[in-house]
Amino acid sequence: MTDGEFDRISELLGRVPNDFELAVFSLLWSEHCGYKQSARLLGRFPSEGEHVLQGPGENAGVVAVGDGLAVAFKVESHNHPSAVEPFQGAATGVGGILRDIVAMGARPIALLDSIRFGDLEQPHQRWLFSNAVAGIGHYGNCVGVPNVGGECVFDPAYKDNCLVNAMCVGLLPADRVTRATASGPGNLIVLYGATTGRDGIGGASVLASQELSDEAADKRPTVQIGDPFMGKKLIEVSLELVELGHVVSLQDLGAAGLASSLSEMAARGGAGVDVHLDRVPQREDDMVPAELMISESQERMVAVVAPEQLEAVQAVCEKWELASAVLGEVTDSGLLRCFFNETEVGSIPATLLTDAPRYDVARTPRARVERVDQKAPTEASPDDLLQLMGSQNIASRAWVYEQYDQLVQSRTVRRPGLDAAVLLLSGKRGLAVSLDGSGRMARLDPRIGGSLAALEAARNVACAGGRPIAMTNCLNFGNPEKADVGWELAEAIEGIALACEAVDVPIVSGNVSLYNETDGESIHPTPAVGCVGLVADVHQVPGRWNEGDIVMQLGSGATRLDGSEYESVCAGISGGELAPLDLAGEAALIEALWRVAPNASLLHDVSLGGLGVALAESAIFSGMGAELDLSWDAVTLFGEGIGQAVVACCPEQVAGVQALGVPSKEIGQVGGGSLLEVEVNELASMYAGGLPKVMTN
Numbered sequence: 001m002t003d004g005e006f007d008r009i010s011e012l013l014g015r016v017p018n019d020f021e022l023a024v025f026s027l028l029w030s031e032h033c034g035y036k037q038s039a040r041l042l043g044r045f046p047s048e049g050e051h052v053l054q055g056p057g058e059n060a061g062v063v064a065v066g067d068g069l070a071v072a073f074k075v076e077s078h079n080h081p082s083a084v085e086p087f088q089g090a091a092t093g094v095g096g097i098l099r100d101i102v103a104m105g106a107r108p109i110a111l112l113d114s115i116r117f118g119d120l121e122q123p124h125q126r127w128l129f130s131n132a133v134a135g136i137g138h139y140g141n142c143v144g145v146p147n148v149g150g151e152c153v154f155d156p157a158y159k160d161n162c163l164v165n166a167m168c169v170g171l172l173p174a175d176r177v178t179r180a181t182a183s184g185p186g187n188l189i190v191l192y193g194a195t196t197g198r199d200g201i202g203g204a205s206v207l208a209s210q211e212l213s214d215e216a217a218d219k220r221p222t223v224q225i226g227d228p229f230m231g232k233k234l235i236e237v238s239l240e241l242v243e244l245g246h247v248v249s250l251q252d253l254g255a256a257g258l259a260s261s262l263s264e265m266a267a268r269g270g271a272g273v274d275v276h277l278d279r280v281p282q283r284e285d286d287m288v289p290a291e292l293m294i295s296e297s298q299e300r301m302v303a304v305v306a307p308e309q310l311e312a313v314q315a316v317c318e319k320w321e322l323a324s325a326v327l328g329e330v331t332d333s334g335l336l337r338c339f340f341n342e343t344e345v346g347s348i349p350a351t352l353l354t355d356a357p358r359y360d361v362a363r364t365p366r367a368r369v370e371r372v373d374q375k376a377p378t379e380a381s382p383d384d385l386l387q388l389m390g391s392q393n394i395a396s397r398a399w400v401y402e403q404y405d406q407l408v409q410s411r412t413v414r415r416p417g418l419d420a421a422v423l424l425l426s427g428k429r430g431l432a433v434s435l436d437g438s439g440r441m442a443r444l445d446p447r448i449g450g451s452l453a454a455l456e457a458a459r460n461v462a463c464a465g466g467r468p469i470a471m472t473n474c475l476n477f478g479n480p481e482k483a484d485v486g487w488e489l490a491e492a493i494e495g496i497a498l499a500c501e502a503v504d505v506p507i508v509s510g511n512v513s514l515y516n517e518t519d520g521e522s523i524h525p526t527p528a529v530g531c532v533g534l535v536a537d538v539h540q541v542p543g544r545w546n547e548g549d550i551v552m553q554l555g556s557g558a559t560r561l562d563g564s565e566y567e568s569v570c571a572g573i574s575g576g577e578l579a580p581l582d583l584a585g586e587a588a589l590i591e592a593l594w595r596v597a598p599n600a601s602l603l604h605d606v607s608l609g610g611l612g613v614a615l616a617e618s619a620i621f622s623g624m625g626a627e628l629d630l631s632w633d634a635v636t637l638f639g640e641g642i643g644q645a646v647v648a649c650c651p652e653q654v655a656g657v658q659a660l661g662v663p664s665k666e667i668g669q670v671g672g673g674s675l676l677e678v679e680v681n682e683l684a685s686m687y688a689g690g691l692p693k694v695m696t697n
Helices: 001-015 019-028 078-085 086-104 123-145 203-207 216-222 228-243 259-271 289-294 307-319 350-354 383-391 440-444 446-463 485-505 564-569 583-601 608-620 634-638 651-658 682-694
Strands: 052-054 060-064 071-078 107-117 147-154 165-171 188-193 249-250 272-276 298-307 323-331 337-341 344-347 412-414 420-428 429-437 467-476 507-513 525-535 549-556 603-607 626-628 645-651 662-670
Touching: 001 019, 001 337, 019 259, 019 289, 019 344, 019 440, 052 086, 052 525, 060 429, 060 467, 060 507, 060 525, 071 289, 071 429, 071 525, 078 086, 078 123, 086 123, 086 165, 086 228, 086 249, 107 123, 107 228, 107 420, 107 429, 107 626, 123 147, 123 165, 123 682, 147 188, 147 203, 147 272, 147 420, 165 429, 165 467, 165 507, 165 549, 188 228, 188 307, 188 350, 203 440, 203 446, 216 603, 228 249, 249 259, 259 272, 259 289, 259 298, 259 350, 259 440, 259 682, 289 337, 289 344, 298 307, 307 323, 323 337, 323 420, 323 634, 337 350, 344 350, 383 682, 412 651, 429 446, 440 446, 446 467, 446 485, 446 525, 446 583, 446 603, 467 485, 467 651, 485 507, 485 525, 485 583, 485 626, 549 583, 549 651, 564 608, 564 634, 583 603, 583 645, 583 651, 603 608, 608 626, 608 634, 645 651, 651 662
Parallel strands: 071 507, 107 147, 272 337, 467 507
Antiparallel strands: 052 060, 060 071, 071 165, 107 165, 188 298, 188 323, 249 298, 272 323, 337 344, 412 420, 420 429, 429 525, 467 525, 549 645, 549 662, 603 645, 626 662
């Protein structure tokens, strides 16, 4: 908190805040909770659409998906905690996003994660990565929610600030969206779940709203500790309370604990809340009021309950062996009033806490990232393809996702491994889900990078047969008080907005993670975008290509090697200038993909590694090669940045693909055991062994 903000608080209160009130303000007015640097920029996102039931402003976005069903989904970050203590940081990131979905009255049905670390050749990065993956798997597996997708990227830019973004998707009746609003003076505030301790105190302000430094290890006590088995009970209790109509509203306790949840509920409802902190069930007997108010102990929820429903709520909690306590009641005062042993320890208008200062970020475009070596190779070779397939950023992610339960709940139609996953909704209808980001590309051009993240998420969904209907995002950036980072943030937001407008898909939820810097060194600007799409018939989701299928390249535009994985891995070159985007053409490609999906044997998005890698992945996934009419031109095979896809279909369907209205080109036919002069078995061996090899160094 700045001196100016302290003066502003004193002015708004008409007095100097006491220590308790100052502790509450310091967290609620942090960037993590208050979005001081980003709120004005986020209004640029389109957030309305035919499917939208709840847009930004609640715990998660909600979209209608037909048959009386709705889907709640959101992505959030747990970056700084994971950099300090990767297992618990990543695990509690999963726990937190699960509670966001549950607070909407939805049952979580899928998790996805986007994670980024430094070069795995470094032992510390392997330790961070392996423990974060273990934490994600531990929490998700224990609560019984499948982890079905995401991405992992390795780049020296993330060596001191790893990124752990977790996305959750939940299912609920469309007419039963639960919102976190305190309403009805006299209604009771009930806290239930785990007991409260000192774990996580100051986590939002200490870790997520300032840069890290060499003393990061000293902040390990501010990382929350998760208990997934308690989390599972919390999910079941919350959903039972909603289904039985026992609660008016729900709110999870995440960053800033009770301080955040109670003030947000009161402000949304235009109400006040009186809370008695001495009634909070505690693990440690000597906790003081401020600690009880801002503790970020996990697996806790707050419910607004009508007095006549209290006994029924307590009975449900007792059945599941969860502690519960009536902390206070809703009032019409507009104040968040806090008491301890009947003594008032703080009184703050709730809207002052939720209405943090809003700043316009300074914006100074930074210089273009020039290539280290302007003489980029133009002729590639089979050895280059093999090297790419075993590289850290392209090799199979099976080492990661095989640690996750992908099938629990029996909704998973398409597992991780190629583009989006697919979940069964009802009847034969499904939901395609994907989570994708850009870092290296956004470093070269943050506006194009923002667009590419959104477009790739939508393309992946379309390649699984899903018509994209809504998106969520997590914006991971450095210190926004620096003008070049402020420019990156604004440009990336504009890029995402332009892409969403082009494909006519709204952003319904999201998160901002700033101050991802250590000792002045920032991460790449890294927007991550999640997308959900409706699949008309899960029996027609594209799978593997078949012998005799025609292989086609769909999409137009000239790719470039600038910023590509090929230049980084095979030539040690970085920098350059990205190709301009044709957003109308990108939108047409996405529509063509989901329309052609029922008649295609295989669809695969061309992204990291370019066309050559997409073809190799298709061959590995299908267990069969193809005879291709392609030269070893590096730009053609490994260029990136322009929307393209690989389509394989039987000869009778070629005319239908060509009639889609987007550029298409026949490039070969499926058959044989090789691809681009390399045996598929050899490609598969390099692809499968890439991560296990480096992780056992």
